[in-house]
Amino acid sequence: MLRDITLGQYYQTDSIIHRLDPRVKISGTLLFLVSLFIVDNFIGYLIAALFLVMAIKLSRVPLKFIFKGMKAIYLLLLITMIFNLLLTPGTPIFTIWKIKITIEGIKTAVMMGVRLVFLITGSSIMTLTTTPNQLTDGLEKLLNPMKKLHVPVHEIAMMMSIALRFIPILLEETDKIMKAQMARGADFESGSLINRAKSLIPLLVPLFISAFRRANDLAMAMEARCYRGGEGRTKMKPLVYRKRDAIAYIVIAGYLVLCIVFGKILF
Amino acid sequence: MAIILDHINYIYDADTSMAHAALKDVSLQIPDGQFIGLIGHTGSGKSTLIQHMNGLVSPTSGAVYFDGKDINDPDFNKKDLRAKVGLVFQYPEHQLFEIDCFTDVCFGPKNLGLSKKEIELRAYEALKQVGLPDEYFYQSPFDLSGGQKRRVAIAGVIAMKPDVLILDEPTAGLDPKGRDEILGLIKNLHDTMGITVILVSHSMEDVADYVDRIIVMNKGEVAFDGEPKAVFSHYEELEAIGLAAPQVTYVMQELRKAGFPVDTEATTIMEAADEIMRIM
Numbered sequence: 001m002l003r004d005i006t007l008g009q010y011y012q013t014d015s016i017i018h019r020l021d022p023r024v025k026i027s028g029t030l031l032f033l034v035s036l037f038i039v040d041n042f043i044g045y046l047i048a049a050l051f052l053v054m055a056i057k058l059s060r061v062p063l064k065f066i067f068k069g070m071k072a073i074y075l076l077l078l079i080t081m082i083f084n085l086l087l088t089p090g091t092p093i094f095t096i097w098k099i100k101i102t103i104e105g106i107k108t109a110v111m112m113g114v115r116l117v118f119l120i121t122g123s124s125i126m127t128l129t130t131t132p133n134q135l136t137d138g139l140e141k142l143l144n145p146m147k148k149l150h151v152p153v154h155e156i157a158m159m160m161s162i163a164l165r166f167i168p169i170l171l172e173e174t175d176k177i178m179k180a181q182m183a184r185g186a187d188f189e190s191g192s193l194i195n196r197a198k199s200l201i202p203l204l205v206p207l208f209i210s211a212f213r214r215a216n217d218l219a220m221a222m223e224a225r226c227y228r229g230g231e232g233r234t235k236m237k238p239l240v241y242r243k244r245d246a247i248a249y250i251v252i253a254g255y256l257v258l259c260i261v262f263g264k265i266l267f
Numbered sequence: 268m269a270i271i272l273d274h275i276n277y278i279y280d281a282d283t284s285m286a287h288a289a290l291k292d293v294s295l296q297i298p299d300g301q302f303i304g305l306i307g308h309t310g311s312g313k314s315t316l317i318q319h320m321n322g323l324v325s326p327t328s329g330a331v332y333f334d335g336k337d338i339n340d341p342d343f344n345k346k347d348l349r350a351k352v353g354l355v356f357q358y359p360e361h362q363l364f365e366i367d368c369f370t371d372v373c374f375g376p377k378n379l380g381l382s383k384k385e386i387e388l389r390a391y392e393a394l395k396q397v398g399l400p401d402e403y404f405y406q407s408p409f410d411l412s413g414g415q416k417r418r419v420a421i422a423g424v425i426a427m428k429p430d431v432l433i434l435d436e437p438t439a440g441l442d443p444k445g446r447d448e449i450l451g452l453i454k455n456l457h458d459t460m461g462i463t464v465i466l467v468s469h470s471m472e473d474v475a476d477y478v479d480r481i482i483v484m485n486k487g488e489v490a491f492d493g494e495p496k497a498v499f500s501h502y503e504e505l506e507a508i509g510l511a512a513p514q515v516t517y518v519m520q521e522l523r524k525a526g527f528p529v530d531t532e533a534t535t536i537m538e539a540a541d542e543i544m545r546i547m
Binding site for chain 1: 318346359
């Protein structure tokens with residue numbers, strides 16, 4: 001049951017996108033997201049679509065996996081589109097009872113839909129091709145300048161990677177405790193709302209205790225290896241930009257320029 | 268109240284790229300009153316198998332019958348089944364949650380919808396049966412030692428008065444003394460309550476002294492099923508699948524090879540000692 005949930009779904013394969021420096025992928029994804037909000041005409045979206053298709057092709061991730069992420073947002077997508085369709089003022093095409101459908105409404109609804117789909121697809125390519133550890137490494141390096149402002153960048157990155165690492169462990173633990181309590185006759189599925197909330201106590205108490213125990217063990221293990229934060233800490237695999245990263249940056253910059261020129265200014 | 272497993276297959280993560288079979292065509296009969304050792308290496312499918320027996324996991328194909336009824340039938344009451352087939356998970360002390368031991372043990376019977384008096388009676392009886400000293404009854408379970416916590420957790424299942432008691436590695440993480448105590452306790456429960464007991468373990472040594480039947484699992488299949496003597500006579504095959512017969516078996520086999528006319532069927536230290544005395 002619970003083990004079916006996937007988070008931070010990395011897809012293991014070897015491709016040029018997988019090998020890119022995580023910093024390139026993070027900033028590339030961010031710029032792609034920004035570009036989606038810059039463009040507002042058909043050609044702009046076409047450019048974005050082409051860029052996306054190219055990235056998917058290069059990443060060698062099967063389409064099935066990319067669209068798996070879509071399932072989670074399809075309700076959000078539907079609601080957004082319906083609201084935009086119904087609530088945008090403009091020239092009405094037809095009216096049913098009190099509901100007016102306008103040309104502008106259809107336009108914004110489609111645009112919003114496409115924008116959301118591209119947004120999710122773009123960010124899933126990043127999470128599918130980058131392991132959580134690479135992501136936090138990249139983030140740490142990118143945020144490094146903020147250390148000057150006394151932001152504990154290394155600590156934040158460490159907390160993030162530990163949190164990500166513990167998600168599957170805690171899910172498994174939840175599954176186990178749930179089964180153990182079900183074996184003692186616990187019922188998590190039926191009854192009134194209050195009863196159901198109450199029935200979670202036998203699940204939550206052991207889960208919290210186990211989480212604290214694990215946190216304690218981990219802290220002890222880190223302590224035993226003399227971990228003391230980011231000061232003067234070196235990495236086994238430091239992030240180094242290579243030629244392909246430079247090329248990727250150029251491609252992303254080129255894409256952004258195209259978006260601004262064709263998607264915004266010319267038309 | 269026999270359990271019958273009929274050609275059970277179970278596939279983890281079916282219809283994904285990670286699909287793998289945890290159980291392959293397992294057929295077993297668990298008659299009343301037996302004391303069974305279920306042995307297998309880590310990942311051999313023994314934990315998955317026992318979860319089929321009280322309906323926590325449904326087979327991908329095949330059927331499980333309890334008392335002649337298919338337990339995965341939509342009309343079958345699984346809650347009743349779980350009262351009759353008690354399952355003690357690995358590290359059961361991790362499921363304790365109440366403010367004191369007594370209340371925690373009450374959780375199972377309470378879920379059965381019994382009267383308050385009956386619940387408390389059963390909880391008291393169960394705590395006595397597992398041999399928890401009286402002064403711990405109203406203490407927080409989190410203040411107890413590992414071995415005592417485990418007793419409380421086992422009591423939590425016994426208090427439901429199951430006909431079949433399944434224990435998944437009940438001795439994991441205990442010291443030799445704690446291990447012997449828990450195993451002795453289980454043996455005692457089997458003898459006094461007349462219930463069926465299935466003891467899951469990866470160590471032959473642990474179970475050899477107690478059980479009257481051993482089922483060996485390997486890679487999701489039943490490799491051997493029979494009396495301890497019969498199973499241990501396959502000690503070479505057992506080694507090939509990463510298990511070992513009790514050391515007594517090796518001693519007797521070596522003695523035999525060295526030319527002593529001992530009976531190699533001795534499985535416990537006492538039997539072996541008698542056998543050696545006999546030929547001397």
